[in-house]
Amino acid sequence: MALITTTKGEMDDSLLEKREGSVDNDNELTRWVEYWLDGELVHRSVHVHLKKNVLADGVAAMIG
Amino acid sequence: MANTQAMCTSFKTELLTATHNFGTAPTRGTGTADTFYGALYLASATLNASTTAYTATGEVSGPGYSAGGIAVTNATPPTSSGTTAYWTPSASLVYTGVTLTTAFDTVLIYNQTQSNKAVSVHTFGSQTITAGTFILTMPANTNTTALLRLA
Numbered sequence: 001m002a003l004i005t006t007t008k009g010e011m012d013d014s015l016l017e018k019r020e021g022s023v024d025n026d027n028e029l030t031r032w033v034e035y036w037l038d039g040e041l042v043h044r045s046v047h048v049h050l051k052k053n054v055l056a057d058g059v060a061a062m063i064g
Numbered sequence: 065m066a067n068t069q070a071m072c073t074s075f076k077t078e079l080l081t082a083t084h085n086f087g088t089a090p091t092r093g094t095g096t097a098d099t100f101y102g103a104l105y106l107a108s109a110t111l112n113a114s115t116t117a118y119t120a121t122g123e124v125s126g127p128g129y130s131a132g133g134i135a136v137t138n139a140t141p142p143t144s145s146g147t148t149a150y151w152t153p154s155a156s157l158v159y160t161g162v163t164l165t166t167a168f169d170t171v172l173i174y175n176q177t178q179s180n181k182a183v184s185v186h187t188f189g190s191q192t193i194t195a196g197t198f199i200l201t202m203p204a205n206t207n208t209t210a211l212l213r214l215a
Contacts, residue, residue: 005161007195028188033196045196048188050203053152055213 004035006042011035016042027052076149076214080142090178097141098177102157102200103133105170107190118172118180126193128162136173140205150210157200164193171200173211184212 003010016035023030028048035043078084082092101118105111109122120131137155144150157171167190173183191198203209 005195007163023189030189030191032191034194041194043196044192044194045198046191046193047199047201048191049201050186050188050211051209052186053203053209053211053213054184054186055215057215 004043006035006037008037008042011037011042070147073144073147073149076147077142077144079214080149080151080212097138098175100136100138100153100183101133101174101176101180102136102153103131103172103174104129104159104164104168104198105172107167107169109170111170111172111185113185115172115182115185117182118174118176124164124166124168126162126164126166129159129164132176133157133171134159135176145207147215148207149214150205150207150212152202152205152211154205156202159193159198159200161195162193162198163195164191164198167192186211 002013004013004016006016013035016037019034019036021032028050030046030048032044032046034041075084103118104124105122106124111122118132123131125131134157136153136157139154140152142149142151169190170185170187172185175181175183188200202211205211207213
């Protein structure tokens with residue numbers, strides 16, 4: 001039993017339907033969790049783990 | 065022995081610490097690191113390599129989110145390995161207790177200390193948050209995976 005922050009305030013998770021999912025691709029690993037109450041989304045949290053970066057390649061050409 | 069044309073790796077690292085200044089500005093009066101922020105943007109926004117500074121246009125809005133985003137934890141100074149200089153925020157960006165109902169897919173890292181000048185744009189799959197937390201975890205801080213790399 002745990003309390004979940006929802007659009008209706010703190011609620012016991014036993015009263016809610018929990019849905020989870022994830023996406024894993026070259027750019028990110030993303031996990032999300034949702035809690036629903038009588039067909040209404042009352043909580044959604046997301047954790048995105050970035051895999052890609054931005055690269056300044058050939059800096060010499062930019063400056064020289 | 066032979067000479068080899070190259071940009072010095074130490075110089076790349078020093079670019080990340082503003083050691084060199086080929087222009088006339090900015091003037092730096094302190095030896096402390098600047099403060100960087102991460103702001104979230106709607107999937108409908110148009111941030112890209114041409115973005116020069118933080119803008120409120122296209123930024124997310126909603127309960128729990130403050131315009132401008134949140135400060136980036138910067139406890140690890142830039143470094144280099146091989147011929148690549150690199151830097152990564154030293155902690156995840158955590159937007160706690162927010163509701164962002166319009167899809168967003170981008171974070172802009174910008175330098176609040178230097179007139180909100182843009183640093184980098186990073187995209188991810190579109191998300192919404194409902195009375196929850198959005199966590200953006202950075203890639204490992206190595207010369208091949210760091211968030212910012214000068215190769």
